[in-house]
Amino acid sequence: MSEIILDIQNLTKYFDIGSFGTKKYVHAVEDVSFELHKSETLGIVGESGSGKSTLARLILGLIPVTSGKVYYEGDEITGVKGKYASKVRSDIQMVFQDPYASLNPRIKIGESIAEPIIVNKLIKNKKDVRLRVEELLNLVGLQPEMYDRYPHEFSGGQRQRIGIARALSLNPKVLICDEAVSALDVSVQAQVLNLFNRLKDELNLTYIFIGHDLSVVKYVSNRILVMYLGEIMEIANTEDIFINTQHPYTKALISAIPEVKSKGIKERIILKGDIPSPVNPPEGCRFYSRCFKAQDKCGKTHPELREIDTDHFVRCHFSEKGGNKWLDI
Amino acid sequence: MQNNRTFFQSFIRNPMGMIGFFGVLLIVLLGIFAPTIAAYPKGYGTEILVAPGSGMLFGTDNLGLNVFAEVVWGARSSLYVSAIAVLVAAVIGLPAGLISGYKKGKIGSVIDGLIDIFLTLPVLPLMIVIAAIVGSSIINVAVVIGLFSWPSLAKVTRNATLRISEMQYIEAAKCLGIPSYRIIFKHILINVAGPVLVNLTLIMATAVLSESGLSFLGLGDPTTWSWGAILKKAWDASAVIDTPNPWWWWLWPSVFIMFYVISFNLLGTGINEILNPKSRE
Amino acid sequence: MARYITKRLLKAFLIFFVSITITFFIIRFMPSNPVDLLIDPKMGPEVQEAMMEEFGLDKTKGEQYIIFLKQLLQGNLGTSFKSREPVSQVIMQKLPWTLLLLFIVVILSLAVGIPIGVYSAKHRGKFSDKLINIVVMVGISVFVPFLAFLFLYLFSYYFKLLPTGGAYTPPPAKGIRYVIDVLKHAILPSLTLFTANVASILMYTRNSMIDVLEEDYIRTAYSKGVKENKVIKVHALKNAMIPTITVTGLMMGSMVGGAVMTESIFSWPGIGRLIYDSVSALDYPVLQGSFIILALSVIIMNIITDLIIAWIDPRIKLEG
Numbered sequence: 001m002s003e004i005i006l007d008i009q010n011l012t013k014y015f016d017i018g019s020f021g022t023k024k025y026v027h028a029v030e031d032v033s034f035e036l037h038k039s040e041t042l043g044i045v046g047e048s049g050s051g052k053s054t055l056a057r058l059i060l061g062l063i064p065v066t067s068g069k070v071y072y073e074g075d076e077i078t079g080v081k082g083k084y085a086s087k088v089r090s091d092i093q094m095v096f097q098d099p100y101a102s103l104n105p106r107i108k109i110g111e112s113i114a115e116p117i118i119v120n121k122l123i124k125n126k127k128d129v130r131l132r133v134e135e136l137l138n139l140v141g142l143q144p145e146m147y148d149r150y151p152h153e154f155s156g157g158q159r160q161r162i163g164i165a166r167a168l169s170l171n172p173k174v175l176i177c178d179e180a181v182s183a184l185d186v187s188v189q190a191q192v193l194n195l196f197n198r199l200k201d202e203l204n205l206t207y208i209f210i211g212h213d214l215s216v217v218k219y220v221s222n223r224i225l226v227m228y229l230g231e232i233m234e235i236a237n238t239e240d241i242f243i244n245t246q247h248p249y250t251k252a253l254i255s256a257i258p259e260v261k262s263k264g265i266k267e268r269i270i271l272k273g274d275i276p277s278p279v280n281p282p283e284g285c286r287f288y289s290r291c292f293k294a295q296d297k298c299g300k301t302h303p304e305l306r307e308i309d310t311d312h313f314v315r316c317h318f319s320e321k322g323g324n325k326w327l328d329i
Numbered sequence: 330m331q332n333n334r335t336f337f338q339s340f341i342r343n344p345m346g347m348i349g350f351f352g353v354l355l356i357v358l359l360g361i362f363a364p365t366i367a368a369y370p371k372g373y374g375t376e377i378l379v380a381p382g383s384g385m386l387f388g389t390d391n392l393g394l395n396v397f398a399e400v401v402w403g404a405r406s407s408l409y410v411s412a413i414a415v416l417v418a419a420v421i422g423l424p425a426g427l428i429s430g431y432k433k434g435k436i437g438s439v440i441d442g443l444i445d446i447f448l449t450l451p452v453l454p455l456m457i458v459i460a461a462i463v464g465s466s467i468i469n470v471a472v473v474i475g476l477f478s479w480p481s482l483a484k485v486t487r488n489a490t491l492r493i494s495e496m497q498y499i500e501a502a503k504c505l506g507i508p509s510y511r512i513i514f515k516h517i518l519i520n521v522a523g524p525v526l527v528n529l530t531l532i533m534a535t536a537v538l539s540e541s542g543l544s545f546l547g548l549g550d551p552t553t554w555s556w557g558a559i560l561k562k563a564w565d566a567s568a569v570i571d572t573p574n575p576w577w578w579w580l581w582p583s584v585f586i587m588f589y590v591i592s593f594n595l596l597g598t599g600i601n602e603i604l605n606p607k608s609r610e
Numbered sequence: 611m612a613r614y615i616t617k618r619l620l621k622a623f624l625i626f627f628v629s630i631t632i633t634f635f636i637i638r639f640m641p642s643n644p645v646d647l648l649i650d651p652k653m654g655p656e657v658q659e660a661m662m663e664e665f666g667l668d669k670t671k672g673e674q675y676i677i678f679l680k681q682l683l684q685g686n687l688g689t690s691f692k693s694r695e696p697v698s699q700v701i702m703q704k705l706p707w708t709l710l711l712l713f714i715v716v717i718l719s720l721a722v723g724i725p726i727g728v729y730s731a732k733h734r735g736k737f738s739d740k741l742i743n744i745v746v747m748v749g750i751s752v753f754v755p756f757l758a759f760l761f762l763y764l765f766s767y768y769f770k771l772l773p774t775g776g777a778y779t780p781p782p783a784k785g786i787r788y789v790i791d792v793l794k795h796a797i798l799p800s801l802t803l804f805t806a807n808v809a810s811i812l813m814y815t816r817n818s819m820i821d822v823l824e825e826d827y828i829r830t831a832y833s834k835g836v837k838e839n840k841v842i843k844v845h846a847l848k849n850a851m852i853p854t855i856t857v858t859g860l861m862m863g864s865m866v867g868g869a870v871m872t873e874s875i876f877s878w879p880g881i882g883r884l885i886y887d888s889v890s891a892l893d894y895p896v897l898q899g900s901f902i903i904l905a906l907s908v909i910i911m912n913i914i915t916d917l918i919i920a921w922i923d924p925r926i927k928l929e930g
């Protein structure tokens with residue numbers, strides 16, 4: 001595989017929600033480690049509350065980590081401040097979930113895209129900045145004349161394109177897309193996903209593509225990481241995830257996709273109840289309370305993330321190399 | 330409030346706001362054109378305590394000066410004082426509210442505590458003590474009023490900022506390497522402009538009440554005409570309770586104070602109703 | 611509950627501490643010489659020297675501040691330029707009159723403002739509510755001396771019903787006739803302050819009552835009819851009262867400001883009138899002392915309103 005661009009090591013985030021002496025922590029992200037390779041797209045899936053958005057913000061340095069480290073091109077970037085930090089930060093950018101909330105309603109869209117260029121002193125000449133912004137608008141499939149319009153004049157899909165252009169303004173190498181298409185209509189989703197794929201080739205980008213919908217994530221991803229309650233449950237190449245599914249939770253997510261029913265899964269696995277509270281997560285396996293294959297052991301012992309196959313990691317007591325027959329129902 | 334045009338359109342349709350707007354406009358015009366409307370009242374007039382009527386629109390005072398001219402020139406100083414007070418309040422209150430709302434943590438709670446303390450203090454007596462010490466020039470009075478008008482502005486700004494800071498576009502700005510001061514004073518400020526504007530009109534109104542109060546208590550600028558100063562002169566000359574009773578001497582300046590305050594309050598209410606349609610009756 | 615009270619007291623202490631610190635530094639850091647502001651130049655040189663020592667005016671600002679706090683703890687607010695009496699003594703003679711006035715005004719404003727506010731909220735959008743709104747708009751814009759002048763003109767000058775000023779007709783009568791005389795003198799100042807304050811109380815009651823009426827369980831209670839849901843309605847009223855009482859506490863500051871002007875006009879022998887007289891006499895120690903006492907009164911009133919709220923709303927006690 002190609003060189004490692006981002007190396008995430010044991011990233012952990014607890015939010016302190018205790019008041020007046022009582023100690024209470026939300027275990028948002030727990031001991032997450034993975035590597036991101038240059039030019040790949042890593043998909044991260046999980047229900048809301050699984051900690052995937054927090055993970056993105058930790059990598060970007062938008063919120064401080066509780067523990068763990070992030071390496072970018074071999075250098076540690078966790079908690080770095082100052083000039084170097086701003087250089088690194090501009091190399092890793094984010095496309096946000098809500099196209100309606102991620103653009104400042106009082107700022108012209110062209111200026112939204114131009115501001116990071118000016119503030120980070122990428123281009124000094126004002127005329128050149130405008131030309132660059134118009135070029136970016138073109139790149140994402142919008143007309144350069146839209147520079148002087150306000151966000152409310154655009155549709156959701158157009159706004160998301162503006163958000164992408166803005167993220168690209170700093171010539172990033174890594175783009176983190178946090179539920180970047182989930183707020184859009186299905187038809188628009190496809191267009192924006194195609195845009196992501198096109199940009200990746202044209203600009204040689206590396207993506208972390210976060211979503212709750214596996215059918216969307218698989219469309220763009222080379223590898224997929226499945227998260228549940230702040231922990232990695234399974235991580236493997238996209239193909240392996242589908243063919244050699246090892247974790248019951250992954251299985252459940254796959255069974256929810258309509259068109260893959262034929263591949264060994266006869267019916268949709270409906271998970272019982274809701275995702276448990278991350279305030280005091282269960283002692284054993286975090287998926288225990290909702291798992292359709294749960295055993296006594298699962299409630300008591302916390303499973304470790306094990307490498308089952310080459311580049312295929314699973315956090316389940318029962319998964320084993322080679323077969324996944326035990327997961328059939 | 331989608332953009333400026335719809336704001337303007339809904340403003341025209343808002344009766345309260347429009348009444349307030351024209352009231353404010355009238356006072357501003359009076360203040361600006363005071364020299365062309367009436368000669369500066371000074372020295373002595375020929376006829377003292379003339380009742381309102383032909384020739385003397387508002388009557389004359391005990392020096393024979395035209396009360397109308399005094400009131401018009403009073404509008405000028407009232408505008409001047411409240412404008413400076415608002416400026417001072419904005420210079421302190423806006424950064425205080427923005428910073429404490431954006432940087433939660435320790436700075437936030439310290440500023441928030443200060444705001445609460447200043448909101449509780451009996452402000453007028455404090456202004457009196459200070460004005461008595463610093464001396465009563467019109468600029469001193471204006472600055473003192475401004476120094477004690479910022480807490481309400483800071484509170485309003487802080488509350489609005491707390492809400493805006495949670496928006497995704499603020500997080501996006503952080504992510505794009507835009508420095509905090511720029512996020513605070515550009516991205517957040519333009520989005521809290523509405524409630525801030527409403528509060529500024531209210532400060533304009535209360536500033537005139539404070540200025541008139543201080544002048545009435547003898548702490549205004551003795552060399553300038555202000556509505557409070559006219560009232561003080563009338564009161565000192567026992568114009569309210571003695572016979573003959575020149576009611577016009579104290580009535581007109583009072584009416585103008587009330588008119589000024591109500592106009593600004595209506596303007597603020599009008600703007601607020603357009604910004605928060607839910608609060609409409 | 612104990613924790614809630616401790617917290618409130620701590621906050622009150624902090625507010626008081628900050629306000630006296632402000633006054634201290636304002637006087638010490640003004641361009642004018644603090645000696646001129648705190649010691650009467652007309653006093654003899656020995657007296658002046660003794661006072662310099664008492665206030666520590668020859669020492670550093672920090673030491674002066676400590677001395678100031680110590681003296682304040684002992685109730686020493688300096689000596690009046692005008693009467694040559696201790697400031698604390700001067701103020702203690704005047705304070706009861708101001709408290710009497712404020713007490714009457716708060717009770718009256720609540721007694722009138724709350725029922726009308728509730729009425730207005732229940733008849734929201736109707737003609738009577740709109741009329742009340744207009745009156746409120748005028749009410750919150752009122753300039754206190756103007757009100758005082760109007761009432762004086764009407765009741766004292768025109769109808770000659772009430773006295774123009776003072777707190778009693780000298781020489782003071784005895785017994786019940788004294789009380790009646792004082793009350794008669796109190797009518798106009800109270801009416802003035804009441805009119806200036808009732809509008810805000812009315813407005814806050816109306817707005818919070820509207821918020822409460824919008825809540826689902828109250829709506830259901832109202833739709834079901836009157837009698838069986840009386841309990842809930844009482845509960846609604848209780849909830850609606852909380853913002854009103856909070857505001858009453860917060861209004862004390864501006865009410866005291868209005869009291870300064872009202873007392874000045876009606877020669878009411880309270881702290882407000884004392885401030886007015888001290889301004890013209892440039893009696894700085896009395897001005898500073900009056901402010902400190904007024905700040906203290908306002909803070910105490912705030913504690914009282916906080917306690918009332920805790921009593922009405924048990925949730926607050928638990929929150930601590």
